[in-house]
Amino acid sequence: MDTKITLAIADDELLFRQGLMSILSKEKNLEIIFDAEDGNDLMAQLRATKQIPEIVITDLKMPGLNGVETTKLIRKEFPDIKIIALTSYFSKPFIINMISIGAVAYLAKNSTPKLMLTTINEVADKGFYYDTQVMKFIHEGLLNTNDQAKKSNFDTTYFTKREKEVLELICQQFTTNEIGEKLFISPRTVDGHRNNLLLKTESKNLAGLVVYAIQNKIVNLEEEF
Amino acid sequence: MDTKITLAIADDELLFRQGLMSILSKEKNLEIIFDAEDGNDLMAQLRATKQIPEIVITDLKMPGLNGVETTKLIRKEFPDIKIIALTSYFSKPFIINMISIGAVAYLAKNSTPKLMLTTINEVADKGFYYDTQVMKFIHEGLLNTNDQAKKSNFDTTYFTKREKEVLELICQQFTTNEIGEKLFISPRTVDGHRNNLLLKTESKNLAGLVVYAIQNKIVNLEEEF
DNA sequence: GAAAAATCAGGTAGAAATACCTATTTTTAT
DNA sequence: ATAAAAATAGGTATTTCTACCTGATTTTTC
Known part of the structure; x- marks a missing residue:
């Protein structure tokens, strides 16, 4: 088939952003529609473009509008977009929170390009992708849902x-x-x-x-x- | 007469505070009841003591509860206390604002001890004291009250x-x-x-x-x- | 009792903020 | 036209913050 996976990328670090774009643009089945330096930039471009990307890859730590808020906004205005969250911080409550907000994948910023590509393809295919570590957290998080999930507030990061x-x-x-x-x-x-x-x-x-x-x-x- | 003027001092800089207390304690007609390191500390001591000071000298820039908020709180809980504001920043709108909040004197932090004593005595005597510069600002501020006072918001500093x-x-x-x-x-x-x-x-x-x-x-x- | 989380605290660097200073140009108001 | 306010921007020094690293001790949880 010829339908490429369309992407948009948001990260405040120019070098990282361009490096990532360089890697991804080598893939024949991927098409990067645009990139943005923060959440506000991303939202502005999403609202302006006629070609809505299938997947948005966003850093979580950005000035202006950060990844958490950006994710919420995208979910609200463009519910069909699948969001891959990039971060360097792995903790159970935080990941659970991000997923509950609507991220369909959670990827460390120092992941290999291979894992990044796997994640993108899996997200495009199945709609989500969680690696082993994240799955473990989700599993444990779900286990605790009933007893003490409410007292430790998942929705405000913890x-x-x-x-x-x-x-x-x-x-x-x-x-x-x-x-x-x-x-x-x-x-x-x-x-x-x-x-x-x-x-x-x-x-x-x-x-x-x-x-x-x-x-x-x-x-x-x-x-x- | 033997009635001393009772004082409390709030300033976050220990050295400045103690220096000021050292100067003031030499005056026979003054009595420093207590000093505080910020607004919260001051309010706590005011609420705890049975001897309410006649005058509070407070720095405006303090961590915790700053001078502006402290002034508002004192005015609300102890309306009889006269507040002398210490600052290093002189601007018309800001001074007008401080006075409208309830400060009865506005003194530069680098004022001479003499001026400080004059201010305290005048405040104790007449209930307020404004030096020439401050009077000028007040005068000009009052002149503008009708035309454009509202557009430049005095109450939020400007x-x-x-x-x-x-x-x-x-x-x-x-x-x-x-x-x-x-x-x-x-x-x-x-x-x-x-x-x-x-x-x-x-x-x-x-x-x-x-x-x-x-x-x-x-x-x-x-x-x- | 074992595992996880939280708290504690050390080192080193570099980036950013803050405190001082000064001064010029532009804009606004009277 | 004159004065005041705002915006511009330079220097230097110090403090605070932030990014990395590391590990020990205590508390909580299962």
């Missing part, structure tokens, strides 16, 4: 108690050192927690973290006026 | 078009360099705008800026879900 404390203080403009003093832990530990927060929220920096925290009401803004 | 653009992009996790590219201006210029934003919002860092932006709806979070 934070530990310490992480919430640190996030709260970050939003209150305390620096890493100050947070360390307040919580009686080393600044390096705060560093670690902040890093996990950045990973879990797929944020590029503090600004993204704060926006996330407020949007998801992890922190309380005292608005008593 | 931002220029460029500042709003930069703020928007900061909230979208773009770095200074990236913002420069997007707006076709030098990163140094973005630096300048960001610095003005920090000054105007009395924020310590990006986190404070983002919180401010969201609270005051300067930026729009695309929440279409």
Whole structure:
């Protein structure tokens, strides 16, 4: 048959994006319709083009509109598009969340080109593709659905108690050192927690973290006026 | 007479705070009841103590609860306390805003001890004190009340078009360099705008800026879900 | 009791932000 | 026309943040 698999790619790193496009464009059965530097760019192009791609490959950590929000938007406006999420962060709750949002595949950014191609073809063919590790997480996630799935909020990525404390203080403009003093832990530990927060929220920096925290009401803004 | 003027001081910089206390404690007619490292600390001590200070001297730029929010809270819970605002930023709209919020004096952080004492005594005596510069601003601000006071929003500190653009992009996790590219201006210029934003919002860092932006709806979070 | 998750914390680097400074040009308002 | 405000942009120094790495200890979960 002659019908190519149509793709769009979103990633803020130009080099990575072009490298990926270079690899994929060698495949005869793939056609890259366009690429985008972030979610907003991607959405704009989707809304403008007459040729809607079959698959969107999107990084999760991008400035502007990140991968999580982008995925939600695509699902809403273009429900037929299949979304492959690219990330460097693998955790059970986060993957479960991404899948529940609508990603049909979840791929590490350091995967081999071979795996990338397999994923694309499987997604085009069957509509989804999860590798062994992801399948394991999904399996375990499903097992827990009934008992304690609700208490640990899958829909807001999942934070530990310490992480919430640190996030709260970050939003209150305390620096890493100050947070360390307040919580009686080393600044390096705060560093670690902040890093996990950045990973879990797929944020590029503090600004993204704060926006996330407020949007998801992890922190309380005292608005008593 | 023997009635001393009772004071509380809030400033996050320990050295500045203690220096100020050292100066003020030499005055026989002053009594410092307590000091606090930020707005939350101040409010906690106010709520706990049985001796409410007559005057609160508060820095505007503090982590946790900053001076603007602190002033609002004090006005609400302890309407009799007179608030002297300490700042390093002098602008007409901002000062007008502070006064409308309830500050009875507005003092530069690099003022002389003499001026500080004058301010305290005048505030204790007459209930307010504005130096020449501040009076000028108030005068001009009042003149404009009818025509265009409403379009330039006094109650939300006042931002220029460029500042709003930069703020928007900061909230979208773009770095200074990236913002420069997007707006076709030098990163140094973005630096300048960001610095003005920090000054105007009395924020310590990006986190404070983002919180401010969201609270005051300067930026729009695309929440279409 | 074993496994997983969370918390803790060290090192090294580099990027980004922030604090100071200064100054020119352009725009806006009166 | 004059003054004020806004936008532009340079330098230097320091702090903070972020990206990597690593591992130990404690707590939770099954």
